Amino acid sequence: MARIPPIFATQFIVLSLLSSFALILVQGEDDHDFVRAMDRDLLGLKKEKLSHFKLYWHDILSGKNPSSIGVVKSPVNSSTHFGFVNMIDNPLTEKPELSSKLLGRAQGFYASASQQEFGLLMAMNFHFIQGKYNGSTITVLGRNPVFNKVREMPVIGGSGLFRFARGYVEARTHTFTPSTRDAIVEYNAYVLHY
Numbered sequence: 001m002a003r004i005p006p007i008f009a010t011q012f013i014v015l016s017l018l019s020s021f022a023l024i025l026v027q028g029e030d031d032h033d034f035v036r037a038m039d040r041d042l043l044g045l046k047k048e049k050l051s052h053f054k055l056y057w058h059d060i061l062s063g064k065n066p067s068s069i070g071v072v073k074s075p076v077n078s079s080t081h082f083g084f085v086n087m088i089d090n091p092l093t094e095k096p097e098l099s100s101k102l103l104g105r106a107q108g109f110y111a112s113a114s115q116q117e118f119g120l121l122m123a124m125n126f127h128f129i130q131g132k133y134n135g136s137t138i139t140v141l142g143r144n145p146v147f148n149k150v151r152e153m154p155v156i157g158g159s160g161l162f163r164f165a166r167g168y169v170e171a172r173t174h175t176f177t178p179s180t181r182d183a184i185v186e187y188n189a190y191v192l193h194y
Contacts, residue, residue: 044194054186059183067090074112080116082113082115083111086109089105103130106124106126120145122144136161151172162193
């Protein structure tokens with residue numbers, strides 16, 4: 001009877017073990033019934049496009065109907081008001097004048113998140129109410145060092161026509177009234193979406 005050299009037997013055993021592990025790993029992926037690959041066409045995801053939106057954000061703290069309300073005061077004596085939180089439902093308009101065409105509302109909050117400088121954490125949805133974008137949102141979440149001339153924050157998602165959105169916004173203060181703390185900020189949003 002022919003004898004198998006020991007080197008071939010060792011290689012056969014190692015190859016068999018590796019094949020078994022590979023089979024176990026491939027079969028292990030099937031155990032996750034909660035996730036599956038999908039065809040993007042089923043969700044209507046065709047060609048991705050880049051859109052630019054220019055709008056004006058009106059942060060109104062004064063008057064009888066403010067759009068920005070303090071919900072948490074700074075718990076410490078801080079020059080940056082560290083810890084304060086404002087809830088917002090700010091108008092988004094086509095031009096700097098509040099009387100110009102209303103495009104939507106910025107809904108969310110901002111909070112002082114820095115002890116060294118006046119830097120805000122911004123968490124808001126731009127909810128559009130005009131044209132084909134009516135009912136769609138863009139979600140912005142990021143750091144806003146308000147005394148910088150230009151501030152950049154990421155677009156982290158959206159809904160409606162902005163499903164799977166990503167991109168960024170640039171914020172520039174148009175006007176700020178120290179006596180009332182009302183502000184008008186120009187936002188330029190650059191959004192990749194389907």
